[in-house]
Amino acid sequence: MIVVSLLRFFWKRPHLLTIIQRYEAANGRRAQLRRQRVVRAIEDVLGRQRIGGSGAERHLLAAFLLGMARAAILEHAPGDRPQTVARRLVETFLHGVGSKVRAQRGAA
Numbered sequence: 001m002i003v004v005s006l007l008r009f010f011w012k013r014p015h016l017l018t019i020i021q022r023y024e025a026a027n028g029r030r031a032q033l034r035r036q037r038v039v040r041a042i043e044d045v046l047g048r049q050r051i052g053g054s055g056a057e058r059h060l061l062a063a064f065l066l067g068m069a070r071a072a073i074l075e076h077a078p079g080d081r082p083q084t085v086a087r088r089l090v091e092t093f094l095h096g097v098g099s100k101v102r103a104q105r106g107a108a
Contacts, residue, residue, distance in 0.1 A: 007082035
């Protein structure tokens with residue numbers, strides 16, 4: 001739900017994401033604290049779902065998920081829909097890049 005909410009909000013407003021990224025780069029510590037709050041919220045969700053161990057590992061995974069969402073917002077294909085991309089993104093996050101390839105090979 002976090003990923004689909006992010007994608008839905010920024011999907012037709014990628015310029016806002018660009019502004020946020022510029023703000024983060026230009027405003028140092030203050031922007032870093034705001035970003036840490038977002039990452040911490042994602043860490044909490046991962047923790048409730050028992051994903052990613054604890055501490056530094058979960059923090060890095062939360063940052064990865066947020067980065068993947070940002071990339072999807074900026075790089076999606078013209079015909080893509082937020083829900084579909086969110087599903088693929090979470091699948092990749094949870095099971096790895098080759099997960100569908102491995103599943104198809106196992107079925108063959």
